[in-house]
Amino acid sequence: MSLLLDSFGLTSLLIDLQLWDEASSSSETLMSLSSFSSQAGAKGLRERSLALSHRSSSATLSYCKSPEALEAYLSTLSSLRDSSLNAVRGGGGTLVVPPFESLRMASLGLEGQRDIASFRSREIQDIARGIIDSEETTNLDEAIARGIIDSEETTNLDEAKLVKGNPGRIRVAYITPDISKPGHPLPYLMRDFWTSHNTSEFDVTLYSLGPPPVTEPGVHIKDKMGSKFVEIPLDTKPQEIASQIMSDSPDILVDLCGHAGTDLISTALSVFHYLSPPTPIVSYMGFPGSHGSPHTTHQIVDPIVAPPSLRDSYAGNLVFMPGSYFVNSHSPAPLPASPRSKRSKYNLPPAAFVYSNVGRSDKIDPATFFSWIRILARTENTCLFLLSSGRAMEANVRALLGREGLDDSRVIFGPILEPEEHLERLRCMDCFLDTPCYNSHTVGVDSLWVGVPLVTMLRERGEGEEGWGEEDYMKNGCVCDKLSSRVGASLLHAVNADGYLVGKDLKEYEDIAVRLLREDDFRERVKERIEEGRGQLFGCETWVKQWENGIRRIVGGEEGDVYL
Numbered sequence: 275m276s277l278l279l280d281s282f283g284l285t286s287l288l289i290d291l292q293l294w295d296e297a298s299s300s301s302e303t304l305m306s307l308s309s310f311s312s313q314a315g316a317k318g319l320r321e322r323s324l325a326l327s328h329r330s331s332s333a334t335l336s337y338c339k340s341p342e343a344l345e346a347y348l349s350t351l352s353s354l355r356d357s358s359l360n361a362v363r364g365g366g367g368t369l370v371v372p373p374f375e376s377l378r379m380a381s382l383g384l385e386g387q388r389d390i391a392s393f394r395s396r397e398i399q400d401i402a403r404g405i406i407d408s409e410e411t412t413n414l415d416e417a418i419a420r421g422i423i424d425s426e427e428t429t430n431l432d433e434a435k436l437v438k439g440n441p442g443r444i445r446v447a448y449i450t451p452d453i454s455k456p457g458h459p460l461p462y463l464m465r466d467f468w469t470s471h472n473t474s475e476f477d478v479t480l481y482s483l484g485p486p487p488v489t490e491p492g493v494h495i496k497d498k499m500g501s502k503f504v505e506i507p508l509d510t511k512p513q514e515i516a517s518q519i520m521s522d523s524p525d526i527l528v529d530l531c532g533h534a535g536t537d538l539i540s541t542a543l544s545v546f547h548y549l550s551p552p553t554p555i556v557s558y559m560g561f562p563g564s565h566g567s568p569h570t571t572h573q574i575v576d577p578i579v580a581p582p583s584l585r586d587s588y589a590g591n592l593v594f595m596p597g598s599y600f601v602n603s604h605s606p607a608p609l610p611a612s613p614r615s616k617r618s619k620y621n622l623p624p625a626a627f628v629y630s631n632v633g634r635s636d637k638i639d640p641a642t643f644f645s646w647i648r649i650l651a652r653t654e655n656t657c658l659f660l661l662s663s664g665r666a667m668e669a670n671v672r673a674l675l676g677r678e679g680l681d682d683s684r685v686i687f688g689p690i691l692e693p694e695e696h697l698e699r700l701r702c703m704d705c706f707l708d709t710p711c712y713n714s715h716t717v718g719v720d721s722l723w724v725g726v727p728l729v730t731m732l733r734e735r736g737e738g739e740e741g742w743g744e745e746d747y748m749k750n751g752c753v754c755d756k757l758s759s760r761v762g763a764s765l766l767h768a769v770n771a772d773g774y775l776v777g778k779d780l781k782e783y784e785d786i787a788v789r790l791l792r793e794d795d796f797r798e799r800v801k802e803r804i805e806e807g808r809g810q811l812f813g814c815e816t817w818v819k820q821w822e823n824g825i826r827r828i829v830g831g832e833e834g835d836v837y838l
Contacts, residue, residue: 281307282319285326294333294635295664301327321357321370328354329375333636334666335643338674344640352744355381362393369394373533377563378712380639380752381742383735384564384587387756391533392566392589398537399568402544405513443477444829447519449539450530450560451483453492459716460530460559462693465491465603469498470818476825477502479522481515483531483539484508508538515542516549525829526554529570532561544569554828556593559601562715562758564588572828572836574821575599578764578772579757587755593824593836595817597810598768600715600761604723606812608805612701612724620699621686623657627791630659630703630726632688632696633717635667637709641751645780646707647674649787650684656791659703662687700724705790710783711752713762722765723812727790727800729775730762731783751780769807774800 281304288297304323337347361367373391376382452460471478483506487493496503531539547569557565557573572591576599706721708714708730721728735753766772777783790797820838
């Protein structure tokens with residue numbers, strides 16, 4: 275059992291570091307060990323080991339290796355779906371697939387994702403309750419007396435509670451663990467977000483969990499926020515984080531983490547929820563799914579990612595942004611023309627039509643990748659550019675190309691680049707192919723910002739359709755009801771291009787991609803529409819003004835969903 279635990283820990287670490295070749299090898303060892311373990315408690319660990327191994331299989335595109343590998347991958351998808359839902363719906367089970375991983379799994383729809391997130395939220399709620407009960411504390415006054423909540427300013431319920439008509443500015447707090455993480459998309463997207471607030475009306479605080487930022491744009495955010503940038507060390511206890519927030523007594527608190535990454539913030543907010551007077555807590559950005567959290571009162575969405583037909587799968591109140599819910603700090607100003615001569619710098623053929631996806635390879639599901647191969651087979655003088663996750667991924671892709679009779683040169687691999695070069699390389703592409711199961715969020719915004727058409731899919735669940743559509747999944751793709759699978763359509767709707775670039779199934783998705791190559795007039799109309807819509811999607815100022823209207827209404831006590 276100890277060897278199995280050690281192997282599980284090593285594989286987890288390698289996956290977190292995105293060392294996919296090493297993770298793939300470690301996963302094989304892990305699965306071998308788990309198959310021989312018969313000790314008590316090993317069954318749950320075997321299922322979690324299978325889920326972990328599945329992540330490395332996804333990132334290395336193992337399903338491309340052979341027809342047998344594809345069959346095994348799809349079998350694992352079904353097995354993980356069944357074991358996950360049995361655990362969270364049957365009660366008393368062990369969480370097999372973490373909430374964030376459920377967003378990527380083609381075999382889990384919105385209801386399954388919601389139930390997994392709700393299960394984890396209840397576990398976190400129990401942890402928070404245990405922290406409080408361990409000190410025999412049931413209210414704020416007792417927490418202060420026992421030192422769980424240590425505040426000179428917060429001495430009773432009346433001082434801490436949200437008071438309507440409170441003189442002065444509305445106190446808005448945001449909390450995230452991602453500002454100091456090099457390469458993380460959140461500070462890149464929200465670089466100018468906090469300073470876009472109207473400071474004469476709103477007193478904005480940003481709680482940053484982790485070490486001080488040493489790279490951009492984290493340094494920029496810290497400098498601009500000044501004393502309102504509050505650093506919280508990673509070893510801080512949940513009750514201490516709750517104490518810090520309560521002492522600042524925000525009128526509204528925005529959670530930019532949720533089930534993404536650390537559970538420390540969710541646990542701290544549960545403690546805060548138990549001990550503080552009612553304070554609106556808003557879920558945004560970090561976890562693009564149905565959060566299932568009892569302490570979260572609101573979630574920011576838009577009518578595309580959370581349409582009326584799916585409303586019942588979301589807990590709490592929803593705040594509907596009028597455009598895309600997905601904020602960014604990209605300038606709405608037009609970009610200068612991009613010279614194709616830059617292609618040679620990035621090993622791209624000068625005259626070919628380049629399809630691309632520069633997202634993480636573990637977002638690519640089998641139906642989508644086989645769809646891309648069909649696009650290549652239908653077209654001439656085209657290629658597909660992908661980010662490489664390592665030697666195993668490249669070898670698996672080449673194996674599939676060989677079986678399909680396509681030359682190795684039709685798929686080009688490249689490395690992750692720093693933002694400036696990433697955008698320069700992206701401008702050399704002709705079409706960005708979205709991943710329908712888990713859409714390209716940040717790089718989807720980047721694609722549209724540099725004027726490259728983004729092709730995505732919204733396959734709705736058919737009437738009476740149950741399960742995950744496994745009967746025709748490889749033909750039609752996954753059902754796109756999860757929030758994470760609807761972001762591409764949201765971005766395109768914001769620039770009024772969804773009528774051109776959103777397919778209802780994989781066949782239509784492929785047809786759009788081929789049409790962009792073959793029909794010059796269609797391609798130019800699409801590019802013009804994207805250019806005309808820049809001001810509706812890019813930049814923070816308008817988005818933040820709309821959100822500030824939501825803040826006023828929530829803090830003012832408006833009940834129910836909020837439409838901005």
